[in-house]
Amino acid sequence: MSFIVSKFKCKGITFFSLLHVTHYSSRFSTAAVASIEPKIPPDLSSCIVQDKDLLLKSLNPSGTGLHVLDLVDEGSLEPHPTLYHLLLKKCTFLRKPKLGKIVHAHISNSHFRGDVVILNTLLNMYAKCGCLDDARNLFDEMSVKDMVTWTTLITAYSQHDRPLDALLLFPQMLSLGFFPNEFTLSSLLKASAALPDTPQIYFHGAQLHGFSFKCGFHSNVYVGSSLLDMYARCGCMDEAHFVFDVLPTKNEVSWNALIADHARKGQLDRALSLFLKMLRQDFQPTHFTFSSIFGACASTGSLEQGKWVHAHVIKSGGEIIAFMGNTLLHMYAKSGSIQDAKMIFDRLVKRDLVSWNSMLTAYAQHGLGKEAVQCFQKMLNIGLVPNDITFLCLLTACSRAGLLEEGQYYFKSMNRYNIEPGISHYVTIVDLLGRAGLLNEALRFINEMPIQPTAAVWGALLGACRMHKNVEMGSFAAERVFELDPHDSGPHVLLSNIYASGNRWRDAAKVRKLMKESGVKKEPACSWVEIQNTVHMFVASDDSHPQMGAIYKKWEEISARIKEIGYVPDTSHVLFYMDEQEREVKLQYHSEKLALAFALLNSPDGSTIRIKKNIRVCGDCHSAFKFVSKVVGREIIVRDTNRFHHFYDGSCSCGNFW
DNA sequence: GTAGGGTTAG
Numbered sequence: 001m002s003f004i005v006s007k008f009k010c011k012g013i014t015f016f017s018l019l020h021v022t023h024y025s026s027r028f029s030t031a032a033v034a035s036i037e038p039k040i041p042p043d044l045s046s047c048i049v050q051d052k053d054l055l056l057k058s059l060n061p062s063g064t065g066l067h068v069l070d071l072v073d074e075g076s077l078e079p080h081p082t083l084y085h086l087l088l089k090k091c092t093f094l095r096k097p098k099l100g101k102i103v104h105a106h107i108s109n110s111h112f113r114g115d116v117v118i119l120n121t122l123l124n125m126y127a128k129c130g131c132l133d134d135a136r137n138l139f140d141e142m143s144v145k146d147m148v149t150w151t152t153l154i155t156a157y158s159q160h161d162r163p164l165d166a167l168l169l170f171p172q173m174l175s176l177g178f179f180p181n182e183f184t185l186s187s188l189l190k191a192s193a194a195l196p197d198t199p200q201i202y203f204h205g206a207q208l209h210g211f212s213f214k215c216g217f218h219s220n221v222y223v224g225s226s227l228l229d230m231y232a233r234c235g236c237m238d239e240a241h242f243v244f245d246v247l248p249t250k251n252e253v254s255w256n257a258l259i260a261d262h263a264r265k266g267q268l269d270r271a272l273s274l275f276l277k278m279l280r281q282d283f284q285p286t287h288f289t290f291s292s293i294f295g296a297c298a299s300t301g302s303l304e305q306g307k308w309v310h311a312h313v314i315k316s317g318g319e320i321i322a323f324m325g326n327t328l329l330h331m332y333a334k335s336g337s338i339q340d341a342k343m344i345f346d347r348l349v350k351r352d353l354v355s356w357n358s359m360l361t362a363y364a365q366h367g368l369g370k371e372a373v374q375c376f377q378k379m380l381n382i383g384l385v386p387n388d389i390t391f392l393c394l395l396t397a398c399s400r401a402g403l404l405e406e407g408q409y410y411f412k413s414m415n416r417y418n419i420e421p422g423i424s425h426y427v428t429i430v431d432l433l434g435r436a437g438l439l440n441e442a443l444r445f446i447n448e449m450p451i452q453p454t455a456a457v458w459g460a461l462l463g464a465c466r467m468h469k470n471v472e473m474g475s476f477a478a479e480r481v482f483e484l485d486p487h488d489s490g491p492h493v494l495l496s497n498i499y500a501s502g503n504r505w506r507d508a509a510k511v512r513k514l515m516k517e518s519g520v521k522k523e524p525a526c527s528w529v530e531i532q533n534t535v536h537m538f539v540a541s542d543d544s545h546p547q548m549g550a551i552y553k554k555w556e557e558i559s560a561r562i563k564e565i566g567y568v569p570d571t572s573h574v575l576f577y578m579d580e581q582e583r584e585v586k587l588q589y590h591s592e593k594l595a596l597a598f599a600l601l602n603s604p605d606g607s608t609i610r611i612k613k614n615i616r617v618c619g620d621c622h623s624a625f626k627f628v629s630k631v632v633g634r635e636i637i638v639r640d641t642n643r644f645h646h647f648y649d650g651s652c653s654c655g656n657f658w
Numbered sequence: 659g660t661a662g663g664g665t666t667a668g
Contacts, residue, residue: 085659120659127660151660158661186661225662257663291664326665354666361666392667424668456668641668 069106079110081118088121097129104138120148127156147173151184158191166191167204182220185212189226193233201234221247225254232261256288263296271296272305285312287324294327301612301639303335304530320344322352329355333362336610336637336644353384360393366644367654369401376410388419395425399432400643402655407432427456434464439473455485466494466501474498475507489515489522490615527591527613529599538594541586547598555588555597562627570620592621592638600632608635616640626650 068087071077084107091100104122112118119142126135139145139153150173157166170188173180180188185208192204209227212218218227224247231240244250244258255278262270271293278285290313297306310328313320320328325348332340341362348355356379363372376394379386386394391414398407411429414421426449433442442461446453458480465474478495481488492515499508515522528537538545545551559567569584592613599609617625617640629636630650638645646653 088659117659122659124659146659148660153660155660181660183661190662220661222662227662229663251662253663255663260663263664286664288664295665323665330666352665357666359666364667389667396667427668 069102072106079106079112081112081115084110084112084118085121088118088125092125092128095129097126097131097134100125100129101134114144116142116144116146116149120146120152123149123152123156127152127159130160132156132160132162145178147178147181147184150178151181151187154184154191155187158187158194161194163191163194180211180215182217182223185215185217186220186222186226189223189230193226193230198234201230202236205230205234218243219246219248221249221251221254225251225257228254229257229261232258232264237261237265250283252283252286252289255283256286256292259289260292263292266296266299268293268296268300268302268305272309275309285316287318287321291324291327294324294331298327298331298334301335301610302530303332303337303610306331306335319349320347321349322355325349326352326354326358329358329362333358333365334639336639338362338366338368338644353387353390356384357387357389357393360390360397364393364397364400364643366646367400369397369403369406372397372401373403373406386417386419388422388425391419391421392424392428395428395432399428399435400654402436404432404436404438423451423454423456426451426453427460430457430460431464434461435467437464437468439464439468439470443473453480455481455488455491458484459488459491462491462494462498466498469498469501471498471502471504486518487520489520492520493522525591525613525615527595527611529595529609529611531599531602536595536598538591538598540591540594541589542591542594545594545598547601550601551594551597552589554601555593558597558600558628558631559588559624561631562624565627565631567624567627570623587618587620590618590621592617593624596625596628596636600634606634608637610637611639613638613640616642617645622652622656626652 068077068083072079072083077083084103087103088100091097091103100122103125107113107118107122119138123135123138123142126132126138135153135156139149142149150169154166154169154173157163157169167188170180170184173184189205189208189212192201192208195201195204205227208230209218212223212227217223224243228240228243228247231237231243240258240261244254247254255274259271259274259278262268262274275285275289275293278289290309293309294306297303297309306328313324313328325344329341329344329348332338332344341359345351345355345359345362356375359375360372363369363375372394376386376390379390391410394410395407398404398410407429411421411425414425426445430442430446433439433445439461442464446457446461449457458477462474462477462481465471465477475495475498478491478498481491485491492511496508496511499505499511514520524539526537526539528535530536536545542548543552569587571584571587592611595611596609599611603609617638622645625636625638625645625647627650629647633649636647638647643654
């Protein structure tokens with residue numbers, strides 16, 4: 001038997017690729033079955049080899065058929081451990097457990113049915129393909145197990161979000177006399193870090209730390225990285241830093257783990273300083289690094305820092321792949337630049353469903369409902385199948401933009417894609433109807449829902465009642481919210497506002513009393529603005545800022561100018577009972593107004609002002625900002641918890657839907 | 659033959 005095999009080297013490993021087998025030419029004529037790593041291009045310097053072992057090394061299942069197993073069935077080829085090993089590797093790589101099952105059947109009928117190394121590879125194939133039941137059955141059936149068998153199953157559970165199952169195997173493994181290695185411990189630590197609450201993470205994690213220390217595995221870079229991540233996830237940042245500092249060898253992953261931990265906590269400064277330190281020590285940032293940092297920039301709305309890190313991505317010459325690109329897109333959208341978000345979307349090398357969902361979200365946040373609908377249609381046209389989040393994004397976009405009919409249409413169309421609406425979809429539809437003023441329809445919709453309405457559902461109706469000043473339905477909705485979630489301050493404030501806007505001060509006071517009695521605390525409103533890389537934060541009636549005198553004076557000047565062109569303070573947004581003049585004074589010093597006055601004093605004429613707020617922008621400030629954008633001739637972008645408002649030339653992009 | 663870090667809504 002003779003065949004042509006191409007032999008090539010890549011990363012120091014020699015690969016063999018079967019190009020042609022003369023004896024089985026009908027089967028293999030096109031089967032230039034590449035290496036284990038199919039992306040590696042075979043070198044063309046092929047040679048003629050007459051070596052059966054080489055053939056075995058070269059064979060891999062390609063396409064749909066496992067031709068090589070047919071050869072075994074026919075008796076043309078002796079079964080060989082390397083053959084099974086390569087076939088299983090291929091199935092694992094391609095995530096094709098069905099093909100793997102065929103190999104499994106073959107192994108069961110061969111001499112190797114009890115070979116622990118082959119069975120471990122088989123176990124790993126099931127594990128990596130997510131077939132945890134098959135993996136468990138195989139594990140239970142294996143009469144001979146070794147430490148790798150236990151580690152493979154522990155890793156399987158740990159990687160598929162079943163941390164308790166992974167951790168439960170550990171004492172069993174120990175009691176049977178198997179000793180863990182660094183592989184086992186890094187997987188166990190990952191599992192402990194994924195437990196649902198902080199004390200549990202610490203309880204299991206710290207014990208595993210002790211175990212690792214005793215065995216000397218704590219200095220292994222894999223163990224160290226999962227160890228520091230575990231500490232960070234239960235809030236022990238000092239311990240996480242300690243583990244990192246004493247780690248004798250660090251790599252990109254250990255750096256990324258620490259950066260990601262700070263980023264997740266919204267500690268952008270810490271994340272950025274670690275990023276710089278990483279660069280200075282000649283470690284290459286990866287997609288993981290960038291992705292974490294963009295996530296932190298998105299949550300704090302730090303456009304400038306985000307742009308700076310984006311510049312690093314460009315400098316490093318890497319392509320913007322979906323995983324990192326999606327976070328970058330999200331970062332631009334969430335820190336106020338829809339243009340940049342769209343540009344990233346257009347430049348993404350390969351878009352996935354998350355990319356499209358992120359773009360839809362971006363449009364929703366900026367009130368661009370029509371663009372969202374077009375985007376959704378485009379994704380259907382290219383054959384992408386939407387998921388539940390896609391619809392959530394799309395419905396939110398419709399709701400925010402007041403696209404009533406479109407929203408209802410798309411909600412109904414969900415069953416075409418076999419997507420059962422979840423509670424969030426129902427909330428969005430109540431919001432959609434409510435914003436459009438169809439309060440009775442919204443109430444009917446809630447009563448006819450097939451699932452139990454939650455506090456969020458009634459909260460959406462309550463918000464709509466505030467918007468449309470419906471006191472009766474508002475207090476009814478608020479009662480339902482209080483029953484279901486008595487500790488949220490938002491609905492109390494909304495109800496109090498509803499009463500205040502209807503001049504029912506006694507009722508408003510009752511709500512405040514209720515809040516006090518039940519210990520519900522209102523989150524203090526604050527707004528912040530970034531000027532020359534410094535974040536300046538303001539709370540209402542604050543006078544702690546060094547420029548406060550000038551800020552108050554500036555606002556008084558602006559206030560007088562906007563009153564001349566028609567601004568009338570809407571005092572219903574003040575929660576307390578006080579006389580009209582007092583209430584107007586209170587309104588003057590809402591945090592967003594202070595932030596705006598400060599920005600006007602400290603930024604160049606004509607430049608865009610970006611303000612962020614931790615709760616929804618108040619109605620009076622919203623009205624005032626429209627006038628301000630006109631008198632100062634500047635674009636003002638406000639990000640509140642819900643969406644963006646682009647104020648320009650006397651109007652706002654939200655079209656008063658918010 | 660077995661390992662650690664990253665995304666979208668609210």
